[in-house]
Structures are given as structure tokens and as C-alpha cells.
Amino acid sequence: MDPVIIVGAGPVGLALSLALARHAVPTVLLDDRPAGDAEEDGRPAGPRPARTVVLRPHTAAFVDRLGAADARERGAPYTAWRVLRGGRTQVRVEFGEAAEPPPLHLSQYALTTTLAALAENSKHVEVFRGSRLTELVREPYGVNAGTRAGTWWRGSWLVGCDGARSTVRKLLEVQYAGRTAVERHAVAAVRADLPWPGEGVLYRGTPRSGPGAECLARPLGDDRWRLDWLLPPGAGVVTPEALVARLEATLRVWTGTRHPSYELLDTGVHTVHHRLARRWRRGRVLLAGDAAHLVGSLGTQQLDEGLADAENLAWKLGRAWHLAGRDDSGDDLVDTYVTERRGAVSARLRAADQVGTLLRRAGGLRAAVRGRSAAELLTDGHLGRGRIGGPPVYDTAPAGLAGAVEVGTPAGARVADVQVIAPDGWTGRLSERLGGDPLLVLVAPGTRVWDRTRWLQAGLMPKLVRLVGELPARARLLVAEAYPGAAPHTVLYIRPDGHLMAAVAGVREESLRLCANRMLGRADDAED
Template sequence: MDPVIVVGAGPVGLTLALALARHEVPSVVLDEGPGKDEPRAARTVVLREDTADLVERLAGVSFAETGVRWSGWRSLRRKQVMRQITFGPEDPAPLHLPQHVLTSALRGALAREPLVKVAVDSRLDSLEQETAGVTAHTKGPKGTWWRGSYLVGCDGPRSTVRKLVDIRFAGRTAVERHAVAALRTELPWPGEALLHRMPPWRLAGSEVTARPLAVGAWRLDWLLPQRSELVTPESLVARIRETLAGWNGGSTPAYELLDTGVHTVHHRLARRWRSCRVFLAGDAAHLLGALGTQGVDEGLRDADNLAWKLALAWHHGPHEALLDSYQTERRAVVAARLRAADQSLPILRGGGGLRAHLPGTARGHDILLTDGHLGRGPLGAPASYAASPLAPAPSDSEVAVDTAVGTPVADVRVTAEDGSSVRLRERLGRNRLLVLLVAPGTGVWERRHWMTAGIMPRLAAAVTALPHPAELLVGEGYPGAAAHTVLLIRPDGHLVTALGGVRPAELYAAAEATVGGPRLGGPARTEADETKATDETDGAAAGPR
């Protein structure tokens, strides 16, 4: 079987290649650059807790020293504190780090991965699809033909892959513009991220954010007017000095300027994310980022969602319903996120009579913006696939737990098949489903003692009989779950169902639905199929406009 071709070596492409390798699928990464990234302190990413855990797990590193998990969040309006949040175990903080640090760690992991080949200085210029695979041609010093089973375009906003398969990329240009500076200084809120609306000084504009980075550095963003003048070095330095003075009682503290830039936010969504054996992910499929939402975080979720589905098709033969579900699930989530931002922008930025549509005025506005920055609510909450075509039919055996069906599971301690105690997320992404039994008291006994006791033999037999390989885990507890609750979890960590006790028939039916139904293989993909799938996705994502 030919490897998967990944076009693009940004965070999404590198993450996808590592995720495929974890599923024992080989890949080729076509990198049009020299194989390294220019350090830019002002180009950073904010990752939600589960996405940060994904890249740390795949890269085999901790970002504890190179990134920062904020200690808290503070919102100001003029001189008034509107909201303060302290992060902790029950409310984990996002991870903030320079993008080049993230890609460097991912590249380092790829260099150690025998299933991944990275071809540098390789720019895609053509591709051809057949029933059995994809052929791609690259130009450059090492121009050649590449043969793959599937091809994924992770090649950014100007995606060559998207253009070659003729997929529209409709949307809006320059939704927001920000002047950006990375600097090393001391602020009155060490470790806390800050959103300051309507600051009472002349050059700050209507909104400025400050987000801590490692080793005493900060990233500051000033929202620019829609038709603002060119941001010159002199004007940016003036903004920096005035803002720092405003936060420090009128005197500008010492600072070291590390990097500057202008960040322009576009909102675009590809009409289709799949064309037969070609897929789109990350900025090639969507652009978003207004009101604090994070495009890189969404792109990493694309990679996590797609990797296990491609792996199942690579190992067991194509399953069209499963491969279609990537577009259905991910495009619907991003479309809803874009729609929420577009509906909020006139209220938060435009003023006028539209403000009446949002109760609570300034405090309500602050909640919306905080949601976007912290990954909560309609602007930023982790994806839910409850309405996915992979969701099983309702069952009388289902029970409620604190994790909603279709959302990421909690990272509890579990006992693995080898008897070791591990975090639940450590078992994700290994080309298998997870079945978790909640069994209080098992932690004090060796696994070999309770594997043959009580309900365990029956559950173990049910797991062995599932239509896709699965690993049986046992946990002392799970939030909101009663004893003997059985959770079925997808390879990307989303909850499929929770059953009250051992229910072999219901567990089998849920697992079968999760992998796309009972039939592997199927007829060749046609253009009519692609259009129908996209129309269904648009319908699933539809909502009030």
C-alpha cells in the first residue's frame, strides 16, 4: 500500500504525519521550504488544553519551558475590571507558545519516525487521481513524481492542492487587522492574559490584548480600525510605550522589543474538504481568527479527526461513509464557529442599534470575547460530533456522564492491558477504539486478579468481538459515571456512548457505527457524491443567519 502524501510542513501537516505514524501508516511530507522555520516571536499559537496535549503526545516533548500555560485571565473596560478567571485542575489554561517552537518540536519528532519521509524543497505543481491512488509531481531541485494512497493538502491559505482540485474558497477578506509586538518586560499581572477594551489613552485604540510567553516575554495585539493608516515602526513604538505606561501608572517600564508585525484576519471556508482521494485540512480548508478564535488549534483538530479515518481505510480498505464523515464533522464545526463570529462582529465592533440584540451590553460583550480567547462557548468550545453520521442509534442502555456524547473525554487515570497506570489520553491514536470500564476499587488489586472476576470476562469477550480492534481499560472513576459504566471512545478521544453495565449487543452496534457501518469498501467516488456530501454538510451546519 502506498503512503499518504501530506502537502505542507506547517503545524497541521507535521501533526497529521505524526498522527498517521502512530496509527502505523507511512506518509511523505512535501515541504516546499528548506526544512526549518524562521523564528518569529510575534507569530504565536494558543492551544486549548486537549489540543496542547495532542501535540505534546505526538512530539514526545513537554512545552513547560518553551511555552506558557496562563495562570489566569483578566478583562478590563476602561479602568474597570470586568472579569477575572484563575486557572486550575478543574479549569485548565490554554498553552501559548511561538509557532516556530511548535513546528521545531514536531520536525524533531518526524526525524526520529521511520514511517515518515520529509521531502524538502519540493513544491507541488500537479496531481492526478485514479481509483487506486494519487500521483503528485513536485518541482524544484529534487522535482519528481510521488505515488500515494491518499493526499492531504495542508498547504495554507493559498493552497495549491485546493486549486488543483478546483474547490472554491469563499468568504470575507480582512475581517480584522491587528498590530502585533512581542517584547520582554514586566507587567502588573505576571502570568495572566489580559483583554483591555476601551483603554483610556489615545493610541491604544478600542482593544488591546497582552498574552504572556516564556522567559518574561509578552505578545501584545492592538485592534486596528477597518480603514486605518499604514502601521509604521515609529507608530508601533508609540503604541507600545503609551500602552505600557497606561498599565504601569504613567511611567514606561524598561522593555526589549523582540518582533513586530501586522496580523490580518480573513474568514473563508472551502466548499468541499474532500475530492475522491484528496482532502484539505487547516488553513487550506478554512480561515478564521476574529474575536480571539484560534485557526491553528482548529487545524490540529482537523488532523486528529482525519488521521484515524485514513488509517482505518489504509489498513482495511476504503469506507466511504467513514471518509465522508471527516468533512461532515469538521466542516460543520468550523462553519458554525465562523457563523457565530460573523454574527457577533457587528455587535462587538459596529455599535449602533445592533447592540440591543446582546443582553448585558459591556459585560455580555466581554463574555463573548473571553469565550473566543479561551476556547469556550460558540466562538471557541471544543468540537462536538453528537450529530455525526458515525453516531450510534439511541439505546435504552445509555447513561449520562459529565462528558456529553460527541465531545472530548476527560483525561482520567486508567489501568492499561499491561497492568500499567496511565492517563487515558496516552492510549489515544493507536489505530483502535477504547473501551473504559468504571470499576471503583480495582486500583488496589493487580490486574491479573480482577480480569477473571465479576463482569470482566464477559466485557473482555465483548471487546474482543468488536468489528474494529479495541483496547479495554479500567478506571477507578470517571466524572459523573456510576460504577460499572462502560464508555466507548473514538481514537481521537471523543465519547461515542456510555452504557450502564456490560451490553455486548449495544457495544457492538455503537462500535460498528463509529467505523462507518458494517461494510468496508464500496464503489468509486464520483463528483455527484462530493456535491451531495457537501450539501449535507451545509445542511448540518445551518442555523439562524
């Protein structure tokens, strides 16, 4: 069976190749940059403090499952989030063990180099640097990719993860519609002693501050920070002198010091575009990440969306690859990647456009939008909540599911990261077991205090153990002491990417079979 060809070795392409490797799918990773060049824009390799990314908790967990814990250790999780209006705190959110998990702020270089090292050492991934794609020949059951060097590659599928200027998208003649320069930010990385150690802080000036009074401070650890100033429309060129003046004025306000002490590490200008490819699939060729979409205003994170593409696509493409040549080719399942992820990004863009028009009116200091303050809405974007920034809800539940019950997570939403126990005695977080086979989680209070050999033979467990081995898609069984909103003996069917397919009361064999078929992209009435 031919490998999957991935074009582009940025974070999304690397993450997709490593996620496919977990499904034992071989990949060929083609990158047009020379060996040793790990920057996205062609600059020489090396960390640039102003090029950073924020990973929401579920995305950071996905990166961890790929084996990239080293990147997390080089980042800085927020200890809290704060929105200030002048000197007054409007919103403050605490993070930690007893609260919600924090976003993780880290260098994009650290993330990319960590993923690249894992790919280089994976037996399922072959990385070819200096391989610029120039031709694509699509066939019914495969793809031929030609490079500038004259090398041709044969793949079962090809995924374009090659950025906003995607060669794959251009060769497919897919339109990339949208808006340019939705937001522009002046950026500086500094070492300074700020009043909020470890916190992410959005500072918004008073109405007298005028346009451009909004500044975001994100910690990078070791007293290092990335600062982003929202620029007013038509601000023109940001000169180094103007940026330093802006930085010093901001630090004077924040520290109350006439001559604040700081070390300037890096500067830049970040421009946010909103774009969405008209099509994400033509035959055996797919788009993901920046090649498929650009979104990033109001605190939303483009790379976060690209990694969500990789997580959604990997298990679907993995199954399609292993089913090649059978009647059930997995082709419909791959189509659900396009339906789900394009729909999610499209909804995110619509929400940002609608809310952003109101929030940014009058210098971005509008008091409220539909009963919610601007501070709350911006918090949603930065922390990954609500319509602006929250994880998508997919249409996953089969129709007319017998025994379906409601729990704290709506069907199609991302599950809560509860503590779980496996039949072999392993214990840990639910997020640690995602990414492979689908999961069946039985809610069984008292499991932790019972002897394992006892509860394995008690109640619903024997029936559930038997059923797991008989479902159309192989699944893994876990047990949870509790799950938000779930009664004892509730069974959760969870997709490999952590989205809840459905919750049912007890062991409903027919209902769980319908869930397995729906997860495979089959119609609800499909035969096993």
C-alpha cells in the same frame, strides 16, 4: 501499498504525518520550501517572537501524544485569564491542578521545529524539501503528484496542508469563499515587567478610549509578552513609529509609569480572514488546515482548528489505508472527516460572524449580547469555550441504542480527562491513551484500593475483557474510579480522537458492537 502524500510541512502537515505514523501508515511529506527554512512565509529560518500560537488543553495533549513535549516545555501555560475594563477586573479564571487545565502559549517556530525533528527521525515519514507541487492526476484508487523538479510521486491518498494559498486546492478547482480582513491587529513582542505575571490578559478601554482600545497580553515566559491591539476598521498602514507610540501609551496605563522600561523584540501586523473551502474532498485528495479554512476572530485560534483536522483525519485515514483492497475500504469513514470537521468549522464561522457584528459595534464595547457580557463571550473565544471557541460535538451515537445513559459529557462531545487504570497496571490520564484504538472505559469505584488481580476477575471485567477482543474494531480497555455524571458500571465507548460515542449501563454487547460499527463509518445495521 502506496504511501499517503502530504503536501505542506507546516504544523498541520507535520502533525498529520506523525499521527499517521502512530498507525504505521507511511507518508511522503512534500514541502516547497528549501531545507532549513522553517518559517511559513518564506523568511529565513529562526524564531520570531511575534509569531506565536495558543493551544487549547486538548490540542496541547494531542501534540504531546505525537512526542512533542519539548515544544510544551518551551511554551508558557497561562496561570490565569483576566478581562479588564479600564482598571476593573470583569472576568478572572484560575488554572492549575485543582481547576481546569490552561491554554499553552508558545512560539510557532518552537512547535514547527520540534514536529519537523520528529518527522525527520520517524521510520514512517519521508520529508522532501524543495518539492513544489505542480500537477495532480487523480485515479480511482490513488493519486499521482508531480513536482516542479520533474519528480512524480504515487500515493494511495493525498492531503493538502499547504496553507491559505494552497496549490492542492487550486489544482482541484475548489472555491475558497469568505470574508477578508475580518479583524486586524498590530502586534509587538516585548520584554517587560507587567502587573500580571503568567496571566493572559484582555484589556478593554472605557467608552472614552475610542476605537482600537482593546489589547491582548499573552505571556511567553522570562518576562516576555506578545501584545495584540485590535485595530479599528480602515486604520490603514501601521507605521513602526505609530506602533511604538501605541506600545508606550499602553505600558504607561498598565504600569502607572511615565517612562516604562521595556525591550522591543519584534513587531508585525496580523490580519484575520474568514474563509471556507466549498469542498474538502475530491476522490482520494483531501484538504486540511489553512488549505480548507481560515478562522481566527474573537480569540479563536486557526492553528488549533488545523490540528483538530489532523487529529480527526489521522485515525480514519489510517484505517482506510490498512483496509485497502477489501470490501470494507474505509471510504465512508474518510467521508465523516469532511462531514464532521467542515461542519464544525462552518458553525464556528457562523457564530463568530453573528456575535462579532454585535461585539465590535461602537468600538467593540457593547455591554451585552443575549444576556451575556462581551467579556464573557470574548473569554469563550480565547479559552476555547461555548459556541465561539469550544470543541465541537459530533453526531456519533447510533440510533436506538439499548441501555444508553446520560453522563456529564454529551454523546459526541470531547470526554473529560480523568485518571484511568489499564489492565496491565498502567495508570495515568485518559488523554494519554487517545490517538490509537478506540477506548472502552468502565467506571468502577474502588479500583485503586483493590488488588489488581482481584478486580480483573471480578464483576463485569471478565465479560468486558472478552468482548473487547470480539468487537469489529479492536479496542483498548481502561477502568476509571469515577467519571462526571456516570453511575458505577457505566461503560464509555470513546473514539481515538477523544469524542464520546456513547455511554451504556453495563456490558451491552449489541450496543457496543453498534458503536464500533458507527465509529468505522458503517450504517447502524451493518454486519460485522
